[in-house]
Amino acid sequence: xxxxxxxxxxxxxxxxxxxxxxxxxxxxxxxxxxxxxxxxxxxxxxxxxxxxxxxxxxxxxxxxxxxxxxxxxxxxxxxxxxxxxxxxxxxxxxxxxxxxxxxxxxxxxxxxxxxxxxxxxxxxxxxxxxxxxxxxxxxxxxxxxxxxxxxxxxxxxxxxxxxxxxxxxxxxxxxxxxxxxxxxxxxxxxxxxxxxxxxxxxxxxxxxxxxxxxxxxxxxxxxxxxxxxxxxxxxxxxxxxxxxxxxxxxxxxxxxxxxxxxxxxxxxxxxxxxxxxxxxxxxxxxxxxxxxxxxxxxxxxxxxxxxxxxxxxxxxxxxxxxxxxxxxxxxxxxxxxxxxxxxxxxxxxxxxxxxxxxxxxxxxxxxxxxxxxxxxxxxxxxxxxxxxxxxxxxxxxxxxxxxxxxxxxx
Numbered sequence: 001x002x003x004x005x006x007x008x009x010x011x012x013x014x015x016x017x018x019x020x021x022x023x024x025x026x027x028x029x030x031x032x033x034x035x036x037x038x039x040x041x042x043x044x045x046x047x048x049x050x051x052x053x054x055x056x057x058x059x060x061x062x063x064x065x066x067x068x069x070x071x072x073x074x075x076x077x078x079x080x081x082x083x084x085x086x087x088x089x090x091x092x093x094x095x096x097x098x099x100x101x102x103x104x105x106x107x108x109x110x111x112x113x114x115x116x117x118x119x120x121x122x123x124x125x126x127x128x129x130x131x132x133x134x135x136x137x138x139x140x141x142x143x144x145x146x147x148x149x150x151x152x153x154x155x156x157x158x159x160x161x162x163x164x165x166x167x168x169x170x171x172x173x174x175x176x177x178x179x180x181x182x183x184x185x186x187x188x189x190x191x192x193x194x195x196x197x198x199x200x201x202x203x204x205x206x207x208x209x210x211x212x213x214x215x216x217x218x219x220x221x222x223x224x225x226x227x228x229x230x231x232x233x234x235x236x237x238x239x240x241x242x243x244x245x246x247x248x249x250x251x252x253x254x255x256x257x258x259x260x261x262x263x264x265x266x267x268x269x270x271x272x273x274x275x276x277x278x279x280x281x282x283x284x285x286x287x288x289x290x291x292x293x294x295x296x297x298x299x300x301x302x303x304x305x306x307x308x309x310x311x312x313x314x315x316x317x318x319x320x321x322x323x324x325x326x327x328x329x330x331x332x333x334x335x336x337x338x339x340x341x342x343x344x345x346x347x348x349x350x351x352x353x354x355x356x357x358x359x360x361x362x363x364x365x366x367x368x369x370x371x372x373x374x375x376x377x378x379x380x381x382x383x384x385x386x387x388x389x390x391x392x393x394x395x396x397x398x399x400x401x402x403x404x405x406x407x408x409x410x
Contacts, residue, residue: 220245
């Protein structure tokens, strides 16, 4: 997904007007999956964050249905926008710039948000920024803990993303060090929840049961942790083999007529996932000379991830910043936050013809084509693209095609 170049006098005029605004008010619109989010941010101050979700509608399907999600966005957007403006005590005329999630995500859902954002920007004469949803998961931390560090490692973990990013400037200099080669962490949790017969979404239920089990009762494998993979994929993750190991354990235990301890399975599985995530994040920080790790994404609400990463980072002399739980899931605040960073960096708005990106763009490619402010010579890796789950119902999970060189590859 490439952030488009400015076009024509209208964009230049808007940019000049925006440069004259001190601490501009940015409206953020999020519609990548099943949350319709609207946020208003001024600098590092969050005025409001409103979210409507259609998650409850998918319990009987065991996953997101893209068509239902798209329709839910259509129904929810205007009421959510109106409620956000009322709560913040502002009008659309007070907004200085608009940011919208342009991907990655479900194309239908993204289309609703992008069309709404373009309509607002066109009618109001406001600059419009199509932004990267993944990077927004990190940018939102500034609303809780203040300005982001100058140089830090970003660990993005959610239902569709497991990525390690090196960031020197979140608006212009983002490099993807590694990510998942198959399932994302949150996706693996949901699928293990399904194997254990837990309600949808399974992730929170697996986390809850894991706190009641014995982490040492079962030894599940750590992906890419041995042999040549340990160095070749030192910042990458793989959780599909782990998920298969859990399935085989459950099948074998059941076949022997024994009772499966859901608590122990969840605890051991959770430990395997979080062992990989935290070890590689800390290693990336030490290798790049970063003294801070910023965590974002829905899976960052996981209790064991928070405890283990804090413990390992402290031992290594690294600070960890994790947003409050309310900022972990998809929200409009994160889109407004990254939008405000682009505005603060003086970057031009997007072309009007940018399209939804269901996947395939790199973490940093959003910032390429931004003009003089964009990074150059950045190693490219591919981001996440939506796919349907094994049963045919589309889930808001993503597969990565690791086709380009990554920093740290052999």
